[in-house]
Amino acid sequence: MTPDEFRRHGHALIDWIAKYFETVEQYPVLPAVKPGDLVRALPPSAPEHAEAFEAVIGDLERLILPAATHWNHPGFFAYFAITGSAPGVLMELVSAALNQQAMVWRTSPAATELEEVTLRWLARLMHLPDQVEGVIYDTASISTMHALAAARDAAVPGVRARGLAGRPDVPELRVYCSEQAHSSVDKAVIALGLGQSALCRIPVDLSFRMRVGELQDAIREDREAGRWPVAVVATVGTTSSTSVDDVAAIATICQREAIWLHVDAAYAGVMAIVPEFEWMRAGFDLADSIVVNPHKWLFTPFDLSVLFTRRMETLLQAFSVTPEYLKTPEAAAARSLMDTGVQLGRRFRSLKLWAILRYFGAEGIRDRLREHVRLAQLVGAWVDANPDFERVAPVPFSVVCFRAVPRGVPADAASLDALNGRILDRVNTSGEVFLSHTKLDGKYVIRLAVGNLRTQEQHVRRAWDLITGALRVEAP
Amino acid sequence: MTPDEFRRHGHALIDWIAKYFETVEQYPVLPAVKPGDLVRALPPSAPEHAEAFEAVIGDLERLILPAATHWNHPGFFAYFAITGSAPGVLMELVSAALNQQAMVWRTSPAATELEEVTLRWLARLMHLPDQVEGVIYDTASISTMHALAAARDAAVPGVRARGLAGRPDVPELRVYCSEQAHSSVDKAVIALGLGQSALCRIPVDLSFRMRVGELQDAIREDREAGRWPVAVVATVGTTSSTSVDDVAAIATICQREAIWLHVDAAYAGVMAIVPEFEWMRAGFDLADSIVVNPHKWLFTPFDLSVLFTRRMETLLQAFSVTPEYLKTPEAAAARSLMDTGVQLGRRFRSLKLWAILRYFGAEGIRDRLREHVRLAQLVGAWVDANPDFERVAPVPFSVVCFRAVPRGVPADAASLDALNGRILDRVNTSGEVFLSHTKLDGKYVIRLAVGNLRTQEQHVRRAWDLITGALRVEAP
Numbered sequence: 001m002t003p004d005e006f007r008r009h010g011h012a013l014i015d016w017i018a019k020y021f022e023t024v025e026q027y028p029v030l031p032a033v034k035p036g037d038l039v040r041a042l043p044p045s046a047p048e049h050a051e052a053f054e055a056v057i058g059d060l061e062r063l064i065l066p067a068a069t070h071w072n073h074p075g076f077f078a079y080f081a082i083t084g085s086a087p088g089v090l091m092e093l094v095s096a097a098l099n100q101q102a103m104v105w106r107t108s109p110a111a112t113e114l115e116e117v118t119l120r121w122l123a124r125l126m127h128l129p130d131q132v133e134g135v136i137y138d139t140a141s142i143s144t145m146h147a148l149a150a151a152r153d154a155a156v157p158g159v160r161a162r163g164l165a166g167r168p169d170v171p172e173l174r175v176y177c178s179e180q181a182h183s184s185v186d187k188a189v190i191a192l193g194l195g196q197s198a199l200c201r202i203p204v205d206l207s208f209r210m211r212v213g214e215l216q217d218a219i220r221e222d223r224e225a226g227r228w229p230v231a232v233v234a235t236v237g238t239t240s241s242t243s244v245d246d247v248a249a250i251a252t253i254c255q256r257e258a259i260w261l262h263v264d265a266a267y268a269g270v271m272a273i274v275p276e277f278e279w280m281r282a283g284f285d286l287a288d289s290i291v292v293n294p295h296k297w298l299f300t301p302f303d304l305s306v307l308f309t310r311r312m313e314t315l316l317q318a319f320s321v322t323p324e325y326l327k328t329p330e331a332a333a334a335r336s337l338m339d340t341g342v343q344l345g346r347r348f349r350s351l352k353l354w355a356i357l358r359y360f361g362a363e364g365i366r367d368r369l370r371e372h373v374r375l376a377q378l379v380g381a382w383v384d385a386n387p388d389f390e391r392v393a394p395v396p397f398s399v400v401c402f403r404a405v406p407r408g409v410p411a412d413a414a415s416l417d418a419l420n421g422r423i424l425d426r427v428n429t430s431g432e433v434f435l436s437h438t439k440l441d442g443k444y445v446i447r448l449a450v451g452n453l454r455t456q457e458q459h460v461r462r463a464w465d466l467i468t469g470a471l472r473v474e475a476p
Numbered sequence: 477m478t479p480d481e482f483r484r485h486g487h488a489l490i491d492w493i494a495k496y497f498e499t500v501e502q503y504p505v506l507p508a509v510k511p512g513d514l515v516r517a518l519p520p521s522a523p524e525h526a527e528a529f530e531a532v533i534g535d536l537e538r539l540i541l542p543a544a545t546h547w548n549h550p551g552f553f554a555y556f557a558i559t560g561s562a563p564g565v566l567m568e569l570v571s572a573a574l575n576q577q578a579m580v581w582r583t584s585p586a587a588t589e590l591e592e593v594t595l596r597w598l599a600r601l602m603h604l605p606d607q608v609e610g611v612i613y614d615t616a617s618i619s620t621m622h623a624l625a626a627a628r629d630a631a632v633p634g635v636r637a638r639g640l641a642g643r644p645d646v647p648e649l650r651v652y653c654s655e656q657a658h659s660s661v662d663k664a665v666i667a668l669g670l671g672q673s674a675l676c677r678i679p680v681d682l683s684f685r686m687r688v689g690e691l692q693d694a695i696r697e698d699r700e701a702g703r704w705p706v707a708v709v710a711t712v713g714t715t716s717s718t719s720v721d722d723v724a725a726i727a728t729i730c731q732r733e734a735i736w737l738h739v740d741a742a743y744a745g746v747m748a749i750v751p752e753f754e755w756m757r758a759g760f761d762l763a764d765s766i767v768v769n770p771h772k773w774l775f776t777p778f779d780l781s782v783l784f785t786r787r788m789e790t791l792l793q794a795f796s797v798t799p800e801y802l803k804t805p806e807a808a809a810a811r812s813l814m815d816t817g818v819q820l821g822r823r824f825r826s827l828k829l830w831a832i833l834r835y836f837g838a839e840g841i842r843d844r845l846r847e848h849v850r851l852a853q854l855v856g857a858w859v860d861a862n863p864d865f866e867r868v869a870p871v872p873f874s875v876v877c878f879r880a881v882p883r884g885v886p887a888d889a890a891s892l893d894a895l896n897g898r899i900l901d902r903v904n905t906s907g908e909v910f911l912s913h914t915k916l917d918g919k920y921v922i923r924l925a926v927g928n929l930r931t932q933e934q935h936v937r938r939a940w941d942l943i944t945g946a947l948r949v950e951a952p
Binding site for chain 1: 477480482483485486487489490491493494495496497498506507508509512514515517520521522523524525526527529531532536540541543544545546547548553554555558559560561563564567568570571572573574575576577579581582583584585586587589590592593597598600601614615616617621624625627628632634635636637638639640641642643644646647648649653658659660662663664665666667668669670671672673674703715716734745755771777778779794795797798799800801802806809810817818819820821823826830831833834835836837838839840912913914915925948
């Protein structure tokens with residue numbers, strides 16, 4: 001494709017995307033397709049001869065959009081709602097064009113150093129200690145895997161060289177997290193060879209926070225049984241209810257016991273930027289590692305996850321491998337991003353985060369985060385004011401967990417679960433909104449997550465109208 | 477940013493990129509910056525107030541380009557030269573705008589199903605068996621880690637649940653690869669808890685291919701010593717010399733011994749598309765898994781690595797974890813990409829590969845791959861014809877390994893290594909080209925890797941002139 005053709009197609013796509021952004025609210029949030037529809041609409045083999053690029057662009061409209069879930073829609077309230085903001089989208093374009101592979105400094109000084117600068121900016125905004133260093137990965141799952149790998153390195157002598165198998169000197173290992181911690185912790189202990197049974201899930205209190213006393217008991221029992229604690233994963237903003245573990249208390253235990261403390265703040269971590277949320281960062285300064293995902297609640301197109309750690313040298317010791325063909329004269333003077341984990345090549349992800357921090361400014365970010373919290377608390381208040389509904393968890397951030405419990409309809413637990421499932425289906429079928437569910441205390445619960453910059457009060461109000469309307473249909 | 481502002485900035489950036497593509501040859505391939513230059517040029521903290529997006533665009537020109545290594549430059553001959561082709565760049569823009577997170581089918585039917593279709597296309601182009609299924613990851617390192625995790629699951633009973641530590645029933649484990657295999661295999665065995673000493677590196681023959689007899693011996697000795705073989709990694713296109721292991725012979729051993737065979741074809745795998753390279757895919761049909769990187773030699777902007785496997789069910793068994801909040805009604809009818817590995821969210825990477833396969837067509841891809849091989853063989857012929865140089869390895873694909881051995885200059889091994897290091901530095905300092913090095917048979921070797929679509933015969937000729945010119949200066 002010549003530069004002139006690139007101009008022509010590029011301008012066409014910019015206009016196409018601008019129109020999509022303008023009209024996104026007109027699409028159903030969840031597309032009206034069934035499994036296999038797109039597969040059946042496409043040929044079974046690649047074309048032998050070149051096709052016009054116009055044909056590809058045409059298929060975006062004809063085939064891809066109708067099968068896309070509209071994460072950009074202001075009515076997207078499922079999982080964690082996110083924003084791929086326009087400045088971030090444009091910087092992904094630039095990143096793809098520059099095609100940097102930041103394995104070592106010389107393969108991209110720009111990507112290596114802009115990552116350092118941007119993460120320093122973010123760390124300061126979040127009031128993290130100065131000695132914290134950061135690294136960008138793709139997802140929180142990979143960030144947590146690397147954090148726990150570093151913890152494993154700190155806990156198990158010689159694990160990098162000798163591994164875990166066939167070693168009578170290494171007993172069963174343990175990682176602790178709450179019952180509400182994310183499934184990425186399971187995946188990490190599976191991948192790292194600790195095994196899923198190494199994950200000790202500590203019960204939670206009535207606000208879905210880890211019971212710290214039970215953590216202490218579990219550690220003591222494990223030590224008495226000869227098992228080695230490797231790490232504790234505390235969560236600030238759990239996936240189901242956005243509950244916040246008592247990181248400060250957990251940190252005290254971890255310090256006393258010399259156990260790595262990893263904080264999963266993938267969703268809520270960015271709220272540390274907002275002064276009135278100072279309470280949530282108590283203990284952050286004592287954490288060995290913290291994961292926060294700008295692609296969740298910092299307006300950054302997927303993917304960009306940040307791992308901050310006070311113990312970068314342990315992570316580097318765990319993963320540095322430099323074959324001859326990657327030796328460079330700058331290795332002593334500059335970080336080689338390849339040393340920070342499994343991945344050798346790294347995309348130029350910092351570019352979008354850098355642009356976003358500048359485009360919105362700290363002040364603009366704080367304002368927008370506060371507005372999301374305000375909208376969620378508004379929904380929480382509507383739930384509380386409606387006797388046919390109950391709120392099932394506190395609303396510390398931008399997610400509301402609730403369910404219908406209609407008056408005058410005697411119902412067992414299973415019927416209530418089924419009713420709420422039907423309400424959720426009915427609401428989602430409208431195409432105007434998309435909410436998801438979870439279970440809390442064994443109850444089926446509807447979640448409404450605010451996180452998209454396009455979402456305004458009218459959208460959460462419409463969601464609430466759809467929910468109350470669905471209840472009237474399902475339990476008249 | 478309003479859609480109109482997005483249009484304005486988007487058009488500006490498309491023009492900026494088009495101009496960059498037009499003028500990329502005018503930049504030094506390696507930038508003239510020192511470690512720390514970019515860090516020092518940027519403020520220590522994020523701005524408090526929003527900045528104009530024009531300021532960010534201006535800094536791309538002022539700060540980022542001068543610190544970027546120009547992987548787009550036709551004189552980029554280092555590592556593996558790659559191409560972020562224009563159709564791929566434009567589809568990354570679309571992917572960022574749509575911001576799909578393909579965790580489960582309903583969070584992006586488009587990304588889930590287009591990945592299936594596109595990988596079926598690629599598998600057919602590569603003549604892989606019909607029963608092979610594929611999954612897209614970010615990098616070959618992550619693909620190989622997942623392949624070896626699946627192999628571990630197949631070899632070690634209960635490893636997902638019980639891990640490797642504190643298990644008297646699990647002895648030391650072994651993974652085999654050649655001395656020339658990539659460092660990502662080391663990282664995988666480290667991450668998976670096997671330990672780096674579990675990696676048994678088999679010696680190579682004079683063409684840098686794994687000595688299959690020695691593999692057989694190592695497996696036998698390990699079994700006799702009570703160690704368990706987990707996997708063999710065969711390489712098709714090693715990083716240093718692009719040598720090709722005898723996959724068919726290795727596959728025979730793996731079948732007999734019931735050991736997982738993973739083929740690292742990250743670089744050279746795409747050549748299976750070209751009929752006259754049928755020889756290199758002997759044994760592919762018997763591999764349990766194969767990694768191939770379209771971001772290396774299939775014109776795809778970084779990142780996009782493909783893992784093909786005949787044993788997808790083993791990979792799924794190793795990694796499927798479905799918490800309540802990710803349960804969906806379509807889980808039985810459609811693949812959930814989250815089940816294929818550590819990462820929960822997945823970018824819409826297939827979009828760019830789909831567009832590239834259509835834009836170039838199978839025929840166009842074959843022509844361009846053949847041209848890269850022709851250019852490399854041309855350089856190989858120039859090396860062979862020059863008595864002051866020696867070629868150090870065969871040239872099966874698009875990489876030439878050689879070094880200066882000037883006539884009439886008696887030199888010990890260390891002096892020759894130093895001489896070639898100085899030649900490489902001098903050539904790279906020109907700014908016109910960027911080559912890298914490796915060691916083969918203990919000798920310092922210069923590598924010239926062809927892989928960029930902008931690279932023409934004039935560029936490899938200029939590289940060769942610079943190399944011979946540097947020799948005349950360094951060893952007059």
